[in-house]
Amino acid sequence: MLTDLRTDHLPAVPAGAVVVVGSGAAGIALATALAGAGRDVVLLESGGDVADPTAVDRGAALNGGTADALPYEGLDVGRARVLGGTTQLWHGQCMRLHPVDLAERSWVPRSGWPLTPQDLDPWYAAAERFLDVSGRGYGEDRWADFPRLAPVPWDGSRLRHDFTEYMRRPYLGTEHRDALAASPHVRVVVEATATRVLLDDAGRAAGVEVALPGGGRAELRAAEVVLAAGTLENARLLQLSDPAGVGLGDGREHTGRYLQDHPIIRTGEVLAPDFRVLQDRYVVLRKDGRRLFPKVRLAPEAQEREQLLDATAVFVHEHDHPGLRAAHELGRAVRARRLPAGALRTAATAATALGPVAHAAYRRAAHGLPLGARPSHVWLQLWVEQAPDPARRVVLDRDRLDPHGQPRARVTWTCDDEELRTTRTMSRWVAEDLERLGVGRVRPLPAQTDDDAWRRTVTDAAHPAGTTRMATTARDGVVGTDLQVHGVPGLSVVGGSVFPTSGYANPTLTVVALALRLAARLLPGA
Template sequence: MLVTSDAELPDLSRTDVCVVGGGAAGIALATELAGSGLRVVVLEEGGPTADTAQREAYEVAPGAPPTLGTAGGRRLFLGGNSNHWYGNCRPLDREDFAARPWIPGSGWPITRDDLDPHYRRAQELCGLGDLRTYEPDRVAQALARRHGPALLDSATLETRIEQTTPEFSLAVLHARTLRRSRDVVVLLGVHVTGLERGRCGGVRRVRAVRASGETLTVTARRYVLAAGGIENAKILLASPGVPDGATRDNVGRYFQEHWYYVFDALLPDRDNLRLYHVGRGRHVDELGDRRQRIDGAHVWAQLVLAADVLAEHRLPGLAVWFQDGGAPAALRALKHAPRRPGPLLAAAAGVARRPGHVAGYGARRLLRHPNPSRRLAMIAQIEQVPDPASRLRLTDARDPWGRPHVALDTRLDATQRADHATALRLAGRALGVDGDALASSMQDKYAAGDLGFYFHHTGTTRMGRDPAGSVVDRHCRVHGTDNLYVVGSSVFPTSGTAEPTLTVVALAARLADHLVSLGRVG
C-alpha cells in the first residue's frame, strides 16, 4: 500500500519492521518481506514521482578538501538514487571481502560465499540476467560465436563484466508488489527527525514530520535505516544515545567515495577495446549503444588491476573504461551540462580548446563520413582507502524540518595519491600508453580539482566484528542494540571498484531473510 503525504494514515499499530528510506535498499527489503507475514512500514521522504520529489541528493564537489552539497539535478522520490543512475551492476570481487594487509581497516565480517545466494536474488530484484554472465570466459565464448569484440588479453589488467538494468528504478520494477501488498505500507512525504532510545538499549520509536507539518511517531519491533550512505549516519548522529559507547564514535567515520579522472583522447579506438566502451546509460552516443546482449542481459566491461598486481605493489583498487574523446566528448559535455553558469562555462571552454577538431567532426557528421582516427578518453575510477579521519559531522545549520545539516571532512593524502599514480602507470603501460605521463596528469588534475565523484557514499556505518572499530555486525545490526539495523552502502568496510547498488540490494535480501527468521509480533 502506498500512502501519499496528504492521505489519512492507516493503522500502524503492531508493526514488525519499520524501514527508513524508500531507495534501492528500502524497496528491496520491503519487496522481500512482502508476503512473509511480517507487518512492514516504509518511511520515504519523497513522493511517488519526480513531480512530487521532496529533496535533493548529496553530491561531493572537488576541491582541497572536497565539500558536500546537494546536486541540483538529482531530486529524490520513491526509488531514491535508482531513479538517477545508469543501471550498471556487478558484484564486488572476492578479494574485496578479504583483509588486505596493506589496506588499513579492510576485511568484511562476511565473505563473497556468504553473499552469493543473495547476489542471485539481487539479480532478480534488479531485473538482471544470470549471475554467471559476469564470468569473462562465458562472455568471451559468446562473443567469439558472433565475431563480436574481443576481450583484452593482459597479465596486468583483468576484465570485469558489467550488466545494465533494463529498468533503472526499483520503485517501477516493484510498484505492483508494493501497491498490492497487505503487509507493506509505504508512507510518502515523511521526514524522519530522529530515533528515540528505549530503556534496554534498543530503539523505542521513530520520530518524523509529514509534509503537512503533522508530527508522526512509529513504534515497531525492529527498525532498519535504509536511507543512504550519508543519511543513515546523519540519523544516528542526530539521535542522542543511539547507539552509545565505542560504536557511536565510529558513526560518520570511514567515509569513502569512488573518485574518478577523465583522460581525454588518450588512445585510438581498437577492436579489443570495444567491449570496454559504453554510452552513458540512457544517453546513447552517436555510434549507437555498444553494449552486447548475452544470455538475455545487456553487458559491457571494465578493466581492473589484477589481484596479484595489487598485492605485489600494495595498491588500492583501480578500474578503467573508455568513452569517445576529443570533439564528440566536448560537444556532448556541453549538451548535457547543468544549466548553471559554472558548468556551462567549463563545458564551453572544452569546446573552445579544440576548434579544428570540432569543425572537422562537424564536417564528417554532415557528410556522414567515418572517422578513421577516432580516439578514446579513459575514465579511471579509484578506490579510496578507509580512514577514520574521513568523516561526516553535524553542523549548526538546520533544514526546514529542524534536522541538522552535515559537513564532510575527507581528502586523498599524499600516500594514497602516490599509490593511485602507481596504479595508473601500470594500467597505462598495459594499454600501450605512457604510464608516467598518465600518473603525472593525474597529480595535476588533483591539484586543479579536475576530478569527479560518483554518488557512491560508503563506509559511514561500517560493518565489522568489533564494536570498537565498526557500527554494525555481520547481520547489519547496530552494536549495542537489540532491534536496530542499517543496510546500504554505508555498511561497506571497503568500497572496491564495483558500483555499489547490486551489493546494496544483496545485503537487503540477506537482511530480509534474517528478519523473517526472527519472527513477527505476537
C-alpha cells in the first residue's frame, strides 16, 4: 500500500506495527526485513513518490540550513527527500569498514566501536546480499579478477590497495518501490514529514507527529519507532522532540555532536610518461557485470606508527574532449534508467567522439578495462577519516524555519590539523613511490604546502556520521549497541548517525548492515 498525503489520509497503524521514519537505505532495508518476517511496518517518507519526476526538486525545499564554519554540501546537495532517499543520488559504492576503523586507537580520541568485526560480519554479509554486492572482499586479492593488470607495487609498510564495489542497481527507491507498495505488511506514506517523536507519560515512545502537506498536524500512534532519516535529520528530530532543543534520553547531551564526514582534497597533479599505467588500473574496472574501483589506502601499521587517521587516495582522470564527457553522462543516465535534460543534444555531442568511444567499448567488453584516451590531467585526490569531535555538531537554528515552520539545522563542520597532516603524509608517500617506481612524479598543488590553501580547498563528501553515536552507556553516546535510545524504550535510531567513527569507507553498506541487525531485534520473539 502506498499513500500520498497530498491526496489521501494517513492510514491506520496496525497493532504492533513499527513506524519507520525515512525511506533511504536504512529505512528500506529495515522495512523489507521486518515485512519479510511478517511484522507490520509504516514507512514514512518526507518527500514524494520516486515515480514522480518532480519529487526530488520539491523535497529539496525542506533541506538546507546554515553552515557556520566551513561550507557543508551535506546540508543540501548531499540529501534527497524522496522514496529511496539519498540512494536516488548516489553511484552505489560499497565497502566494509576496516577492523582498524572499529578499534579503539590511542591516537584517535573517542575512537572505538562497542561492536567487534565479528559482531558485524554476518550483517555485512546480509547487507551484501540485500544490495546485490558480490561479497568477495574489498582488498588486494580483488586484483585476481584482472589478470591482465599487474598492480602497482606500493611500499606495503605504508600503502596498500582497496577496492570499492558498485551496486548494479543502486537506486533503492526505484528498485524496491513496487515490492514495498504490494507488501501486505508495509504501508508506505509519502509527503509525510515527521516533526517530533511522541512519548507517553512513562517516557517511552508512543508514535510520531506528522506535518500534513495542506497544513496542520496528525499523530501516528505506535509503541515502536525507528528514526532512519539520515545523520543530520535523525539528530534534528531528536532535538525537535525536546522542548529545550537538546534531545531525548539519558545521553541527550551528545545529540548532534561528533559530526564527521570524509574531507576530500586534491593535493597534486600526476605527471606520468605513460598515462596508461595509472589509467588502466585506477578508474572503474568491470568484471562479470560488476564494477570495481581500485584505490590506495594507508596501511594500518603506518596509521599506528605515524599516528594518522584512515585515508584513501584516488587518481582522478580528467578528459577535456566534450564528446567523451557526453558519452560518460549518457552512460550514467542509462544505468539510472532516466534520460538527462537535453538527451538528444548530449547524444549528438557524444557522437563527436565515436572513435574513442568505440575503442573504450572494445576495451571494456573484451577485458573490463577503462577508456584508453590520454587524459588532459590526472589529479591525486585524498579522502580522509575524521576523529570524533564534540565541537563539530548539528543544532536547531530557530532563526530559520522550513516550510513546516520547524527550525532548520545549523551545522558546525571543521577540518583540523590531524586531517591536514594525514593527507599531506599520504600524498608525500604516494609521490615518493610513484617516483621510485618510475611511474611519474607529482607536482604539488598549493593545498599540499599552504595551510590556508588546504582549508580553502577541502570539501565534504556528503557522508555525514556520528550525531547520535552508539555507546555502551549514556555517558558516551545517544544509543546503545541495540540502537535503542538510552532511557527511551521503543525508540531506536539507525543510520550513519550512530557510527562512533566512520573510517573512509562509503557508509551505506554499514548502514544497511546495522539496519538488518536492528530488524532481527525488532522481530517478535527476538
